[in-house]
Amino acid sequence: MVTRLQKPPKKNPQVRTRVPTLPSHYRSRSALFMAAAAAEGRFMLQVCAEPDCGSVQYPARDACSCCLSDRLVWQDVSARGKLIATSTVRTSTNTYFRERTPWRLGTVHLEIGPSVMCHLHSEVVVGSEVQLINRLDKSGQSVLLALPMEKAQLQEDDMQLRELTCDPKFRRILITDARNPNAYALAKSLLEAGASAVFVGEAESWRPYPDRAKLESLQGVELVSLDVTDTSSVQELAGEFGGKVDILINNARFVRPGGIQGRGDVGFAMDEMQVNYFGMMRLAQAFAPAMAGRSADGVNSAVAWVNVLSVYSLVSNPGFGSFSASNAAAHSLSQCLRAEMASSGVRVVNVYCGPTEDEWHQPLPPPKVPAGALARELVKALQAGLEDMYVGDIAKDIRRKFMESPKVLEKEMTSLEAL
Amino acid sequence: MIKPRKRMGYDGVVVAAPASTPYERYSTETAHWWIAKALRQSIKSAGLTPRDIDGFSVASFSLFPDTAVGLTQHLGLVPRWLDHIPQGGASGPSALRRAARAVQCGDASVVACVAGDTNHVDSFRRMLSSFSRFAQDASYSYGAGGPNACFALLTDYYMREFGVGREDFGRICVSQRDNALRNENAVMKKPLTMEAYLTGREISDPITLFDCVMPVAGAEAFLVMREEDAVASGIPHAHISATIERHNAFAEDPIQMRGGWEMDIDELYGMAGHGPESVDLLQTYDDYPVIVMMQLEDLGFCAKGDAARFIADKDLTVSGDFPHNTSGGQLSAGQAGAAGGFIGLVEAIRQVTGTAGATQVENAKRALASGFGVINYDRGVCTSAAILEGAR
Numbered sequence: 001m002v003t004r005l006q007k008p009p010k011k012n013p014q015v016r017t018r019v020p021t022l023p024s025h026y027r028s029r030s031a032l033f034m035a036a037a038a039a040e041g042r043f044m045l046q047v048c049a050e051p052d053c054g055s056v057q058y059p060a061r062d063a064c065s066c067c068l069s070d071r072l073v074w075q076d077v078s079a080r081g082k083l084i085a086t087s088t089v090r091t092s093t094n095t096y097f098r099e100r101t102p103w104r105l106g107t108v109h110l111e112i113g114p115s116v117m118c119h120l121h122s123e124v125v126v127g128s129e130v131q132l133i134n135r136l137d138k139s140g141q142s143v144l145l146a147l148p149m150e151k152a153q154l155q156e157d158d159m160q161l162r163e164l165t166c167d168p169k170f171r172r173i174l175i176t177d178a179r180n181p182n183a184y185a186l187a188k189s190l191l192e193a194g195a196s197a198v199f200v201g202e203a204e205s206w207r208p209y210p211d212r213a214k215l216e217s218l219q220g221v222e223l224v225s226l227d228v229t230d231t232s233s234v235q236e237l238a239g240e241f242g243g244k245v246d247i248l249i250n251n252a253r254f255v256r257p258g259g260i261q262g263r264g265d266v267g268f269a270m271d272e273m274q275v276n277y278f279g280m281m282r283l284a285q286a287f288a289p290a291m292a293g294r295s296a297d298g299v300n301s302a303v304a305w306v307n308v309l310s311v312y313s314l315v316s317n318p319g320f321g322s323f324s325a326s327n328a329a330a331h332s333l334s335q336c337l338r339a340e341m342a343s344s345g346v347r348v349v350n351v352y353c354g355p356t357e358d359e360w361h362q363p364l365p366p367p368k369v370p371a372g373a374l375a376r377e378l379v380k381a382l383q384a385g386l387e388d389m390y391v392g393d394i395a396k397d398i399r400r401k402f403m404e405s406p407k408v409l410e411k412e413m414t415s416l417e418a419l
Numbered sequence: 420m421i422k423p424r425k426r427m428g429y430d431g432v433v434v435a436a437p438a439s440t441p442y443e444r445y446s447t448e449t450a451h452w453w454i455a456k457a458l459r460q461s462i463k464s465a466g467l468t469p470r471d472i473d474g475f476s477v478a479s480f481s482l483f484p485d486t487a488v489g490l491t492q493h494l495g496l497v498p499r500w501l502d503h504i505p506q507g508g509a510s511g512p513s514a515l516r517r518a519a520r521a522v523q524c525g526d527a528s529v530v531a532c533v534a535g536d537t538n539h540v541d542s543f544r545r546m547l548s549s550f551s552r553f554a555q556d557a558s559y560s561y562g563a564g565g566p567n568a569c570f571a572l573l574t575d576y577y578m579r580e581f582g583v584g585r586e587d588f589g590r591i592c593v594s595q596r597d598n599a600l601r602n603e604n605a606v607m608k609k610p611l612t613m614e615a616y617l618t619g620r621e622i623s624d625p626i627t628l629f630d631c632v633m634p635v636a637g638a639e640a641f642l643v644m645r646e647e648d649a650v651a652s653g654i655p656h657a658h659i660s661a662t663i664e665r666h667n668a669f670a671e672d673p674i675q676m677r678g679g680w681e682m683d684i685d686e687l688y689g690m691a692g693h694g695p696e697s698v699d700l701l702q703t704y705d706d707y708p709v710i711v712m713m714q715l716e717d718l719g720f721c722a723k724g725d726a727a728r729f730i731a732d733k734d735l736t737v738s739g740d741f742p743h744n745t746s747g748g749q750l751s752a753g754q755a756g757a758a759g760g761f762i763g764l765v766e767a768i769r770q771v772t773g774t775a776g777a778t779q780v781e782n783a784k785r786a787l788a789s790g791f792g793v794i795n796y797d798r799g800v801c802t803s804a805a806i807l808e809g810a811r
């Protein structure tokens with residue numbers, strides 16, 4: 001039975017905040033392919049590509065344990081199996097687990113062959129069929145967890161599962177840009193997902209914008225003053241709210257069409273960098289340390305930093321060439337932030353979005369990403385515990401091509417017909 | 420398919436000079452220190468000097484950054500035959516069978532086989548987190564219970580598959596404690612009752628405190644030499660009737676229920692010329708009682724799944740009808756790292772040479788010692804066994 005998650009009481013300021021500890025992060029390089037799959041929530045194992053073999057490998061290997069071939073290919077495979085043994089760890093040599101015992105684990109015999117050790121959801125019992133998921137744990141590395149075949153009541157409240165996800169339930173969230181046309185949809189989706197408070201940053205509050213009244217009407221939303229291009233504004237807000245931001249959603253964005261020669265100067269380019277790149281850096285300098293210090297703070301611990309990026313951070317879209325460049329810079333910075341947050345267990349989630357349904361993309365043909373779809377997918381990424389999420393058909397298309405060959409994708413994007 | 424050839428016997432080769440250091444819960448000394456201590460004791464008991472040692476075999480987890488090579492210079496040995504055995508709990512019989520062939524073929528005249536480890540306050544945790552690649556990739560991140568958790572899963576499966584209860588495991592632990600009380604080197608000094616066993620602190624269900632070995636510092640050693648040399652010098656010795664060794668057996672089993680012994684049992688008894696019924700005492704690898712049960716089954720003392728019933732009908736103490744782990748085994752003497760792979764074999768040598776002192780089994784002529792080692796991922800990978808017969 002899942003124990004229902006209780007809304008945490010107001011924090012007692014006299015109680016020491018626990019220092020975050022982590023499970024072991026040591027992995028072989030081959031095992032990092034499982035972490036890469038876990039970043040997108042995929043269950044992938046190595047399969048031997050020799051035509052007369054095809055055996056499935058686990059743990060990650062460098063040669064086939066059946067025929068010694070080195071042609072091991074990572075493939076999406078069935079995650080179904082039978083739970084054949086269980087144990088509950090009562091005492092552990094690792095501080096992270098020591099603080100979280102009793103901790104359940106089990107052996108699952110996969111229908112595709114191997115047996116795996118895995119974490120257990122509280123609803124699975126020995127002898128039953130289970131579904132494994134591959135996720136990143138607090139150390140940022142891949143782990144497997146067995147879920148019941150049918151979704152359980154309050155499934156997401158399970159303690160061991162919640163350690164792997166960034167569920168907004170009972171968490172307090174900062175959305176950085178109220179003026180972004182996606183702000184209302186984001187706030188609404190997060191509240192529906194159980195967020196206990198949503199703070200929405202608003203720059204130049206004297207200047208009107210269409211969704212302000214709608215945003216204000218949402219129960220649980222609080223508009224706060226925040227201009228990501230202004231260091232003191234960011235620091236001021238962090239001083240007041242930094243200790244109660246459990247999830248930060250960096251959705252501030254400056255976007256204009258154009259690349260290099262179509263623009264007469266670097267004015268828009270500087271705005272793009274100010275918001276999209278320096279904005280992220282200012283936010284991270286002000287908010288990340290406090291979040292990193294609160295990542296083991298109970299039910300509403302700090303858990304995720306979300307960047308809403310353009311998928312053109314991976315490859316230039318010359319029609320929005322300068323905007324793409326600012327996003328490439330932001331994307332690179334997000335990887336730096338991941339490294340800096342690794343010791344805290346706070347996950348840096350990147351949401352790669354295709355062209356959005358808004359004024360600045362008005363002349364573009366469909367498909368475009370409506371705000372509601374972006375919000376839905378972003379919340380899904382948090383609830384499922386993903387690190388990378390691609391939103392919209394174009395983003396998914398670019399992702400596939402990027403994974404296949406970044407250079408071929410570049411050729412395609414920069415050909416004569418591209419502009 | 421290439422068929423295995425009939426094995427040659429170990430004619431003309433004997434094993435002698437068993438040595439065990441006292442075990443300590445925590446030590447500030449190094450593995451080098453412990454190994455030297457056991458080695459010196461072994462060589463001295465045979466009336467030899469370090470200069471007589473021209474073969475050297477080492478098993479240890481805590482020598483880093485050294486290997487057997489570094490030890491030769493550290494200890495001033497000049498061997499012409501050198502071996503480093505990374506098989507953990509299976510290292511005893513494996514070291515023995517390699518050394519025996521070296522002596523038999525003239526590559527060495529006297530091989531000193533030694534296993535030892537130190538145990539610093541934090542060394543067990545450190546070793547677990549970097550034990551093996553598969554352990555770090557696919558086991559340590561699941562609760563970091565170490566071997567306790569891995570064996571808890573095997574024990575859970577075994578208990579349900581064969582209807583075995585905790586009391587069945589308790590019989591093994593209680594009897595070994597009884598044996599350990601006769602062994603002054605053992606770390607456990609107090610008797611263990613079944614009630615105390617059953618109410619032991621929970622560790623990793625269904626495993627509780629007294630199912631687990633205590634990591635300690637210590638070392639074990641013996642010599643392998645020519646029979647004629649042992650006879651000439653009057654050194655008590657034993658013949659090697661048979662040995663087996665196997666790695667990664669039954670990888671297709673979804674969970675470990677048997678070890679490599681099952682694969683090689685016919686060869687073991689075929690080579691020895693007798694079956695398990697002719698063995699006077701048994702030394703199993705006892706990191707957890709479920710593994711003892713597996714060995715009783717896989718080494719042919721009873722059918723698969725029958726070990727609990729087998730044990731219930733026997734008295735496993737030194738004076739009982741089925742003497743087992745007569746020095747208390749690792750469960751009561753302690754697990755001195757790789758020396759855990761030697762403790763049974765070294766005690767077996769003492770028993771069949773009549774030098775076991777307080778743990779001596781009456782009329783012990785033949786002994787079987789088996790090893791089990793290295794939870795590389797979800798199961799023990801290495802298995803080994805040796806049958807010794809005293810030359811008396």
